[in-house]
Amino acid sequence: MKEIEESLHHAPLGADTQYVNQYDSGLLYPIQRNLNWQARGVEQKTLPFSGVDIWNAYEVSWLNQKGKPVVRLAEFRIPADSTHIIESKSFKLYLNSFNLTAFAAEADVLQRMQADLSEAAGAEVDVKLLALDGAGQVSQFRGECIDELDVDITDYEPNADCLVLREGDTDDVVTESLYSHLLKSNCPVTGQPDWASIVIEYTGAPICREGFLKYLVSYREHGDFHEQCVESIFMDIWQQCQPQNLTVYARYLRRGGLDINPYRSSQAVTPENLRLSRQ
Numbered sequence: 001m002k003e004i005e006e007s008l009h010h011a012p013l014g015a016d017t018q019y020v021n022q023y024d025s026g027l028l029y030p031i032q033r034n035l036n037w038q039a040r041g042v043e044q045k046t047l048p049f050s051g052v053d054i055w056n057a058y059e060v061s062w063l064n065q066k067g068k069p070v071v072r073l074a075e076f077r078i079p080a081d082s083t084h085i086i087e088s089k090s091f092k093l094y095l096n097s098f099n100l101t102a103f104a105a106e107a108d109v110l111q112r113m114q115a116d117l118s119e120a121a122g123a124e125v126d127v128k129l130l131a132l133d134g135a136g137q138v139s140q141f142r143g144e145c146i147d148e149l150d151v152d153i154t155d156y157e158p159n160a161d162c163l164v165l166r167e168g169d170t171d172d173v174v175t176e177s178l179y180s181h182l183l184k185s186n187c188p189v190t191g192q193p194d195w196a197s198i199v200i201e202y203t204g205a206p207i208c209r210e211g212f213l214k215y216l217v218s219y220r221e222h223g224d225f226h227e228q229c230v231e232s233i234f235m236d237i238w239q240q241c242q243p244q245n246l247t248v249y250a251r252y253l254r255r256g257g258l259d260i261n262p263y264r265s266s267q268a269v270t271p272e273n274l275r276l277s278r279q
Contacts (some may be wrong), residue, residue, distance in 0.1 A: 017089070019093065019096055020097045021099045021100035022100055022101055023098055023101040024094070024097045025112075027090055027093040027097055028090050028117070029087040029089075029090035030085070030122070031085050031086070032083065032084055036224070036232075037231075047231070049231070049238075050080060050264070051265055053078045053079075053227055053262050054076070054077055054273050055091070055258060056073065056075055056259045056275075057074040057257060057258050058257045059095065059096075060095055062099065063102040065102055065103075067102065072106075073129070073131075073132060074095075074113075074130065075128040075130065076125055078121050078123070078125050079125075080264060082123035084122050085121070091258060092256045092258055094116070110129055114127045136279075138277055139275055140274075141179040141197065141199040141249075142177050142199075143177025143178055143179050144176070144178055145181070146179070146180050146212065147180050149210050151214055153217050153218075156218060156220040156221040157222055158215075159214075159218045160239075162211045162212070162214040163208075163215050163237060164211045165205045165208060165241060166206040167208070169205065170206075173204060173205065173244070174203070174206050175202070177200070180213060181197045182213070182217055183196040183198045183219060183250065185222045186223045186224075187223065187225075188223040191223065192255070194226060194252055194253075195278070196226070196250045197250070197251050198230075198251070200233075202247070204243030207243075227260070229262075230262035231262070233250075234248040234264045245266045246265070247264070247265035248264050248265070249261070249262075249264075
């Protein structure tokens with residue numbers, strides 16, 4: 001993990017930072033996306049999934065030409081095959097830099113964000129600016145919640161051995177969605193908790209639900225970025241349970257006015273930007 005630590009050496013995350021209120025694209029801090037897999041000897045292009053990271057921003061504002069503030073919600077979609085992820089605090093600082101900057105039209109703000117974020121990510125980033133009224137209606141995952149299962153748990157670092165097929169049903173093929181609100185990991189730099197709800201949809205031999213819940217909870221003391229946690233969860237299920245197809249979608253709680261929601265799937269599907277009750 002030396003490469004990851006070196007890439008974060010100059011990142012604003014965990015450091016004392018001066019907040020800038022004048023537009024500055026240089027605040028964005030890209031991190032090479034494939035460092036996590038390089039450390040494991042895996043090439044990103046060989047991974048059996050595609051997907052997107054959906055970021056929602058709740059603190060987006062700028063000035064119009066008369067100096068009057070404009071406020072919006074924003075949705076950013078960063079492709080999972082982009083060359084870089086964007087460090088979250090730098091993303092927040094970048095958005096804050098619009099606060100005292102005047103733009104002639106909302107379209108100019110949209111164009112500027114798309115250009116800056118696409119350059120930082122190394123792929124085309126889709127940006128939407130949304131009016132506050134009527135946006136972000138609360139929804140929920142489809143499928144069955146496994147949180148009330150009665151299980152004994154002792155592992156709080158990822159343990160893929162928990163992932164097993166349901167005993168006696170290994171020749172069956174099912175299509176089902178299972179979700180949990182018990183996922184928690186930690187920021188790899190600050191150690192702050194990252195809370196999330198997560199759903200998997202798969203077709204294949206039935207996965208033992210108790211084992212799956214124990215596996216999700218085993219991330220409780222694990223330090224990693226949201227995107228890398230979801231990719232690791234996908235790969236562990238893919239390798240341990242060998243489903244015919246698999247989708248993993250995590251909805252993380254916001255921090256600093258941003259939430260990050262990685263979606264990975266073995267199928268080419270465009271995910272809905274759900275908003276759950278804790279978001």
